[in-house]
Amino acid sequence: MSHITKTTETSAQLPVIVVGGGIAGLAAALALSQQGQAVQLLEQADQIGTIGYGVQIGPNITPMMEKLGIADAVKKASYLPEQILLYEAYTGDKLADIPLRTPEFHARYQQLPYIAIHRVDLHEILLAACKQQPHIALSQSTTVVDYSAEQDHVKVVTEQGEAIFGKALIAADGLRSKLRSRLNPSDAPRDTGYVAHRTIIPMKDAPASLQKRQGVTMWTGDGFHVIYYPLRNATELNLVLVVRLPEGVHNISDEAYKVHIDELMQQVTPEARDAMALMNLERRWAIADRTPIRHWSQGRMTLLGDSAHATLQSLAQGAGMAFEDALVLSELVKKHGDDFSSAFKELQRLRFLRTSRVQLESRALWDVYHCAGVDAEVRTQQFKEKTPEDFYRCLDWLWKPISLSV
Numbered sequence: 001m002s003h004i005t006k007t008t009e010t011s012a013q014l015p016v017i018v019v020g021g022g023i024a025g026l027a028a029a030l031a032l033s034q035q036g037q038a039v040q041l042l043e044q045a046d047q048i049g050t051i052g053y054g055v056q057i058g059p060n061i062t063p064m065m066e067k068l069g070i071a072d073a074v075k076k077a078s079y080l081p082e083q084i085l086l087y088e089a090y091t092g093d094k095l096a097d098i099p100l101r102t103p104e105f106h107a108r109y110q111q112l113p114y115i116a117i118h119r120v121d122l123h124e125i126l127l128a129a130c131k132q133q134p135h136i137a138l139s140q141s142t143t144v145v146d147y148s149a150e151q152d153h154v155k156v157v158t159e160q161g162e163a164i165f166g167k168a169l170i171a172a173d174g175l176r177s178k179l180r181s182r183l184n185p186s187d188a189p190r191d192t193g194y195v196a197h198r199t200i201i202p203m204k205d206a207p208a209s210l211q212k213r214q215g216v217t218m219w220t221g222d223g224f225h226v227i228y229y230p231l232r233n234a235t236e237l238n239l240v241l242v243v244r245l246p247e248g249v250h251n252i253s254d255e256a257y258k259v260h261i262d263e264l265m266q267q268v269t270p271e272a273r274d275a276m277a278l279m280n281l282e283r284r285w286a287i288a289d290r291t292p293i294r295h296w297s298q299g300r301m302t303l304l305g306d307s308a309h310a311t312l313q314s315l316a317q318g319a320g321m322a323f324e325d326a327l328v329l330s331e332l333v334k335k336h337g338d339d340f341s342s343a344f345k346e347l348q349r350l351r352f353l354r355t356s357r358v359q360l361e362s363r364a365l366w367d368v369y370h371c372a373g374v375d376a377e378v379r380t381q382q383f384k385e386k387t388p389e390d391f392y393r394c395l396d397w398l399w400k401p402i403s404l405s406v
Contacts (some may be wrong), residue, residue: 011152012338015040015137017166019144019156019179024305024322025172026126030068031330033135040166041136042156044143052120053198054231054238056081056216056316059112063401064323073125078115079230081215088380089221089268095383098391100215108392109399116216116238118200118231122319147171147179149299168340169301170329172322175288177307183295189288189310192366194223196287197241197279203230206237207274219272222372224264226275241279242287244370257281287312289363292356297344304329308348309355314365315398317358324402325351331406350406358398 016032018025021043029039057078065071086096099105100114130136146157147169154169171179175189203211210217210228218227223244231238246260261281265273290310296303305322329347336343368379392399 011167014038014153014165014167016168016170016340017042017154017156017164018170018172020172020174020305020307021045021127021138021140022172022174022305022322023123023126023319024307024325025170026123026130027064027068027323027326028170028172028304028329029136030070030126030130030133031326032333033130033133034068035330035334037135037333039133039136040139040164041130042139042142042144042158042164044141046141052118052123053200053240054116054229055119055122055319056229057115057117057122058317058320058399059109059114060399060401061320061323062112062115063404064327067327067404068126068129068323070125070129074117074122075113075115077121077125077232078113078117079232079234080113081116081229083215085213085215085217086383087217087219087269087272088376089219089225089272092269092271093380093384095220095380096386096391097388098395099388104388105392108396110401112401114399116229116231118236118238119319121232144173144178147182147301149301151299154300167300167338168344170304171301171307172304174306175290175310177303179301180290180303180307183298183303184293187291187293190291192244192287192289192312194242194244194287195284197243197281197284198239199278199280199283200231200236200238201278203235203237206278209271209274210237218369219268219275220369221264221268222376223370225369226272226279228275239275239278241276289359292352292359294348294352296348296352297341300340300344302329302340302344302347308351309359311355311359312362312366314362314369315358317362317398321355321358324354327404328402328406331404335406346406354402 015038018029018039018041029041033039062071065074081100083100084098087094143159144156145159148155154166156164171177216229218225226241228237228239249256265276289312296308304325311318332343332346
């Protein structure tokens with residue numbers, strides 16, 4: 001399928017245009033194509049790919065991947081963590097132990113696994129599935145600079161001045177979405193003041209203290225946390241260090257930042273220090289999210305995934321919400337036919353509260369993880385009082401799969 005650059009075709013003959021070749025865009029393209037919809041997927045990078053580190057996928061997402069026909073491939077490429085462990089970084093106190101492979105867990109969550117997978121592997125599985133679909137055209141090096149919508153079609157304009165027409169537009173273009181800026185001009189990403197350092201090392205090169213861990217392990221302290229877990233059949237170790245920039249420090253290359261990290265490492269337990277010592281501090285990502293909005297769509301155009309509801313990593317559900325969005329959207333398109341305006345309005349109605357809860361609970365947990373003083377003492381006491389059953393009850397709303405009946 002080539003770019004459609006004129007509107008001699010009827011609206012029904014035009015493709016659905018998906019902007020963004022990340023998880024949300026690929027999942028939406030795949031779900032729609034499996035219904036027979038023609039899809040034109042536009043990605044600004046030279047190749048549709050991703051910079052990859054680990055990603056966690058809750059049990060609520062396996063049914064979505066089954067619908068897409070990728071569940072077996074994903075499970076084969078995944079590591080199944082034994083539990084989620086949360087520790088206080090200074091004292092070593094265990095705050096939480098959430099089992100993920102027990103009979104109780106499997107009975108509660110319909111035998112669905114909690115998985116950890118390399119983002120590159122997940123992306124490659126989605127991309128391979130899309131390439132097998134005759135209804136999907138993949139276009140790299142295509143940067144969209146303008147959008148417009150008429151009653152019966154949409155138009156995007158590329159950086160090269162090319163006009164591409166479609167019957168609907170799905171903007172899965174991430175945290176800094178151009179369409180979101182168009183729909184909500186006063187809205188902008190919310191900077192948290194934190195940065196993340198990520199790295200992956202061969203498991204054989206990890207210290208013994210880290211090699212022994214078979215789950216997701218997190219150490220939390222005042223303005224920072226470090227988290228790690230195995231990937232790729234436990235042959236690799238994924239590590240992330242998240243740090244609040246100290247007051248007066250604006251760049252991680254500042255000597256004051258390196259001093260700050262050194263001071264943190266002197267305060268934490270030996271295992272947390274072992275993990276922090278492995279981090280490449282030269283590579284960092286600023287951490288930001290979005291404030292919930294009700295206005296996701298305009299006529300035949302809608303936001304999807306991070307462009308609609310970018311969230312902090314506290315609940316490990318960014319990728320999960322993208323999969324849910326894509327599958328709910330495909331069911332709504334099946335329900336409404338080519339009335340995309342109605343499908344998109346119903347999408348934001350059905351998805352708004354759930355995705356907003358993920359965003360807001362993730363913010364609240366972020367503060368709980370990184371607090372200090374009396375707040376941290378109360379947090380520690382409260383967490384220590386919780387049993388695995390208590391944590392499951394807190395997570396049921398999220399980890400139990402949603403219905404796709406629309």
